[in-house]
Amino acid sequence: MAGPKWLDSEEMKAWRLYITTSVDLMKALEDDVRPFGLTMGDYQLLAMISEAPDRRLRMCDLADQLRLSRSGLTRRMDGVLSNAWVARVQDQADRRVAYAELTTKGWNLLRKVAPIHLASVRRLMIDHLTRAEVKAIGSAFEKISNNLHP
Amino acid sequence: MAGPKWLDSEEMKAWRLYITTSVDLMKALEDDVRPFGLTMGDYQLLAMISEAPDRRLRMCDLADQLRLSRSGLTRRMDGVLSNAWVARVQDQADRRVAYAELTTKGWNLLRKVAPIHLASVRRLMIDHLTRAEVKAIGSAFEKISNNLHP
DNA sequence: GAAGATTGGTTGCGATCACAACTATTTCGG
DNA sequence: CCGAAATAGTTGTGATCGCAACCAATCTTC
Numbered sequence: 001m002a003g004p005k006w007l008d009s010e011e012m013k014a015w016r017l018y019i020t021t022s023v024d025l026m027k028a029l030e031d032d033v034r035p036f037g038l039t040m041g042d043y044q045l046l047a048m049i050s051e052a053p054d055r056r057l058r059m060c061d062l063a064d065q066l067r068l069s070r071s072g073l074t075r076r077m078d079g080v081l082s083n084a085w086v087a088r089v090q091d092q093a094d095r096r097v098a099y100a101e102l103t104t105k106g107w108n109l110l111r112k113v114a115p116i117h118l119a120s121v122r123r124l125m126i127d128h129l130t131r132a133e134v135k136a137i138g139s140a141f142e143k144i145s146n147n148l149h150p
Numbered sequence: 151m152a153g154p155k156w157l158d159s160e161e162m163k164a165w166r167l168y169i170t171t172s173v174d175l176m177k178a179l180e181d182d183v184r185p186f187g188l189t190m191g192d193y194q195l196l197a198m199i200s201e202a203p204d205r206r207l208r209m210c211d212l213a214d215q216l217r218l219s220r221s222g223l224t225r226r227m228d229g230v231l232s233n234a235w236v237a238r239v240q241d242q243a244d245r246r247v248a249y250a251e252l253t254t255k256g257w258n259l260l261r262k263v264a265p266i267h268l269a270s271v272r273r274l275m276i277d278h279l280t281r282a283e284v285k286a287i288g289s290a291f292e293k294i295s296n297n298l299h300p
Numbered sequence: 301g302a303a304g305a306t307t308g309g310t311t312g313c314g315a316t317c318a319c320a321a322c323t324a325t326t327t328c329g330g
Numbered sequence: 331c332c333g334a335a336a337t338a339g340t341t342g343t344g345a346t347c348g349c350a351a352c353c354a355a356t357c358t359t360c
Binding site: 208209210213220221223224225244246247248 | 307308309310311
Binding site for chain 3: 039094
């Protein structure tokens, strides 16, 4: 590695605040979707599907995008399936493949919750930041992400 | 709330990259401490205790700093206690209180792992950022944190 | 100084999730 | 084509962690 072994105080400050605050932030966002019977995991699943063509996504791709293992996704699907927010659709061409498809009920729920969730993201994070900080976070995590995914 | 309901594209980019990349980053850091028989949770526990006076911390304070529930900490302690990295010390003055105290074995382990962990933080995150981005992340999460903890 | 509230910590239980092993289907090498 | 390898998804198992209920010790209030 190029850099010295330790982090200087600016770096350490950024690292520590980032790590601890991220946990708190997630819990606060979780609190804000709970009244709708959703976890953040559920919300992200619904949001991810809603942006895909035909509001459906292969299980495999969905797992990748949600950073879940395939077994993790199978279990998470149990919840959204039993609530009928998502339907399971078997692919006719390749019968190994199943799609997760947003139902009308799921779509309606998401339309109701999304503005509230995004308002939470604003209230808890974005509204406290300068435009420069927003851009810096975007570019910083973009570089970190590019390095992580070769 | 003051702001508009939706996030603009800069804000959305920052938010999404932050959320997804944070998960990936955590997994990568986890991979780097695993060879030492540690989880990131264990590492953070040891690191937190090591910075306290006498390298000991009340269970309660430790739980707060690690963002764990008290029961969560009890269970996590099982691991570090059975590895004898941490010892349980009962307070004589207030007999409700237990301290988690870093053992010599735990201290030696931490001295070995800390440089490697910090090198990972550099390699995976800090070294990819400009000084301005590091400062922006520090100030941004500081403000988010201040808002979260009233 | 005794009753009730508060604080510190553990335990029972349920939810979430990853890994490994498994089944089913498709694709590829020869 | 046929068998081997790859791909998609599920299930068994174990780890982690929060909530609620609990016990024990201390503090508070009258």
